[in-house]
Amino acid sequence: MTARIIDGKALAQQVRARIADDVAHLRAEHDVTPGLCAVLVGEDPASKVYVGMKHKATEAAGMLSRQIVLPDDTSQEDLERTVTDLNADEEIDGILVQLPLPDHLDARRVQELITPAKDVDALNPYTAGRLAIGDPTFLSCTPYGVLEILEHAGVEVAGSNVVIVGRSNLVGRPLSVMLTLKGRDATVTLAHSRTRDLGAVCRGADVIVAAAGQIGLITADMVSPGTTVIDVGTNRGEDGKLVGDVDFDGVVEVAEAITPVPGGVGPMTVTMLLQNTLEAARARRGLPRR
Ligand code: NDP
Numbered sequence: 315m316t317a318r319i320i321d322g323k324a325l326a327q328q329v330r331a332r333i334a335d336d337v338a339h340l341r342a343e344h345d346v347t348p349g350l351c352a353v354l355v356g357e358d359p360a361s362k363v364y365v366g367m368k369h370k371a372t373e374a375a376g377m378l379s380r381q382i383v384l385p386d387d388t389s390q391e392d393l394e395r396t397v398t399d400l401n402a403d404e405e406i407d408g409i410l411v412q413l414p415l416p417d418h419l420d421a422r423r424v425q426e427l428i429t430p431a432k433d434v435d436a437l438n439p440y441t442a443g444r445l446a447i448g449d450p451t452f453l454s455c456t457p458y459g460v461l462e463i464l465e466h467a468g469v470e471v472a473g474s475n476v477v478i479v480g481r482s483n484l485v486g487r488p489l490s491v492m493l494t495l496k497g498r499d500a501t502v503t504l505a506h507s508r509t510r511d512l513g514a515v516c517r518g519a520d521v522i523v524a525a526a527g528q529i530g531l532i533t534a535d536m537v538s539p540g541t542t543v544i545d546v547g548t549n550r551g552e553d554g555k556l557v558g559d560v561d562f563d564g565v566v567e568v569a570e571a572i573t574p575v576p577g578g579v580g581p582m583t584v585t586m587l588l589q590n591t592l593e594a595a596r597a598r599r600g601l602p603r604r
Contacts, residue, residue, distance in 0.1 A: 315539075317567075340592070347378050348591050349591075350380070351409055353400075355385075355411075355412075355419065369381055371585070388416075394423070400428075408591035409428050409432045425437045426438060435452075435454065435587070436451075436455070448495055450492075459582030459585065462586065463579065472499040474500050476520065477515055479523065507526075519538070537565050540570045546558070547559030558578070
């Protein structure tokens, strides 16, 4: 049997249309336009592309999009001042510092400076800590996108065995916490490069989330029939094309459902950034969710 392909692009369009509608109401009813500011340091081509995509998506949702581009040799002090100014900027609800930063800059310190009320990328340790104690504020965008995909695809995670491959602070670790919160109730195994017999671990899964950054890591023999496979991996193949961590052609023959790369998790990551910015704009003004 061939797996159902989960169309992340179509889901992203659907969710973005709903966000744009919410933004229009916020403006009409409360005269509030949510604002997102991205801070980019240096000339990293991939970072420029990501910031450009986020800018377009933010404007398309009817939000204010601002970009601050700082030179490669920006000092830690200047970058921190930029963030501090944005913390106090009334027009801005969400602050995003695009990673990676040039080597001489301390990303952790910068993330810690972003005020939690505007931490829409959810990388401030305070935000991570709130999630860890089961009282989350913002959810980091990629894991949040994975949750939305699972829900949209009708995958029941409560009581299920979910294997997440990759334990980074950006994807795997926060996703493991989100899935085990009361109300979601998954049983999660967080696998990593020291996991013994990854194949056996994956074969026991109802859901596999691959977030290791290794081309072709998850192969058909590691997947049991009935499993949903979510591929977070975004890697460049030898031909320069985007490929995930899952051997798509093999796994699609075994799994129940699968996300493609591109067109799976990627479009949902930017979408959840918009959702967080909308939530930040409401929360800062004490407005309830719609
Ligand atoms: P990191 O490099 O920070 O983390 C990778 C994780 O995978 C580590 O925990 C590592 O284990 C684990 N790992 C590496 N190799 C193996 C292996 N052979 N077996 C089991 N586990 C392994 O990566 P990120 O979390 O930042 O990103 C992961 C992937 O997701 C990348 O391809 C990235 O491009 C993509 N990504 C996609 C996004 C999207 O929007 N679609 C957003 C963010 C990331 P250990 O801890 O032991 O080293």
